[in-house]
Amino acid sequence: MLYIHGAGHYHPSNVIDNAFLESLDIGTTDDWIIERVGIQKRHTVMNLNDIKTTHNRSVGESQVQxxxxxxGAKAITMALARAGISKDEVGMVLAASCSPTYSLPANACVIAQACEIDAFAVDISSACSSFAAHMHFLNNMQAAAVPDYVVCVIPESWTTTTDYSDRRTAVLIGDGAAAVVVSKKHVAAMKIKHTTMTSNPEAWEKVQTKTGHHFFQEGLSVQKFAIKKTIETFKLLAEQSALPLNQHYFISHQANLTMLKSVCKKLKIADEKHLFNVDQYGNCGAAGAPSVLSQNWDQFKAGDHITLVVVGAGLTWGGMQISVDETNQTSSGANHAA
Incomplete structure (x- = not known):
């Protein structure tokens, strides 16, 4: 059993709204974006004037603020505060990113240093499915082999690999970070009961970012694949509990709102059970789904069930079935996006 003691999130302050994208003169409008992907705005680590001037045609050309x-450190700080534990109690840092800053060392080491955590740090990355990879990996380890507390952190500076002259990806991508504090030894109200993770390496070329290049995906075929695998995985995980499917909170990879609504319609998930933030933050890669969990941290109560499903490059998909067994008292009172 894996227990979630705290969750945190962070989004940078610079906002790319649909009016800004219109101003780039790349053949897109607010109506076009809302109709196709349902996203109103995204946040970026980059300077907005740089994006306007260069369209980020050369990766790394724009200034990062x-x-x-x-x-990652900001998300970890929130997660630790909610968990009520200190940095000294963390025995492992797991990290992942769709846009890692360094090829080496492990970005987990860089993030741990930024957060002043002295612990074993390692990357376990599976693109947008990385949160599920972290939870599945830890859930299947023997408790004796895992430190008392583990921090899993996913910072995404994905806009830095986005081509802003290409409206197909420019309208989708945002930046953000998410973190959770988990334990196999210390009980918490929120626990992960079941995890799953699967890959289809034959299709790896469909979604990729070649080192030093822009993000690329075969949009339509990847979306169809994501819808199919999200539905299949949700059913697989939800059936592990005694509750009907429509009584589960649903959190998925925050690819685009149109896709998520299609999934909810097919699964008959009520609007109040669908938790998302993609409309306000865009597709933040692997940080998307866990940031939704963090932003709704204070609303979960005893008896709630959450089915979280993610799909990503690889092609890889997975998820987890989460339950809340008692009143969640680990919150710091923060329930907002930074």
Whole structure:
């Protein structure tokens, strides 16, 4: 059993709204964006004037106003406060990113240093499915092999690899970070009961970011795949509990709102059970789903069930079935996006 003691999130201050994208003169409008992906705005680590001037045609050309490690540290700080534990109690830091700042060392080491955590640090990355990879990995380890508390952190500076002359990806991507504090030894109200993770390596070329290049995906085929696998995985996980499917909170990879609504319609998930933030923050890669969990941290109560499903490059998909067994008293009172 894996227990979640705290969750945190962070989004940078610079906002790319649909009016800003219109101003780039790339053949897009607010109506076009809302109709296709349902996203109103996204946040970026980059300078907005740089994006206007260069469209980020050369990766790394635009100025970064907050780095990946700093974002990760902010999410970790919130998660630790909610968990009520100190940095000294953390025995392991797991990290992942769709846009890692360094090829080496492990970005977990860079993030741990930024957060002043002295612990074993390692990357376990599976693109947008990384949160599920972290939870599945830890859930299947023997408790004796895992430190008392583990921090899993995912900072995404994904806009830095986005081509803002290409409206297909420019309208989607945002930046943000998410973190959770978990334990196999110390009980918490929120626990992960079941995890799953699967890959189809034959299709890896469909979603990729070649080192030093822009993010690329075969949009339509990837979306169809994501819808299919999200539905299949939700059913697989939800059936592990005694509750009907429509009584589960649903959190998924925050790819785009149109896709998520299609999934909810097919699964008959009520609007009040669908938790999302993609409309306000865009597709923040692997940080998307856990940031939704963090933003709704204060609303979960005893008896709640959360089915979280993610799909990403690889192609890889997975998820977890989460339950809340008692009143969640680990919150710091923060329930907002930074």
């Amino acid at each position: 907050i780095n990946s490690a700093q974002m």
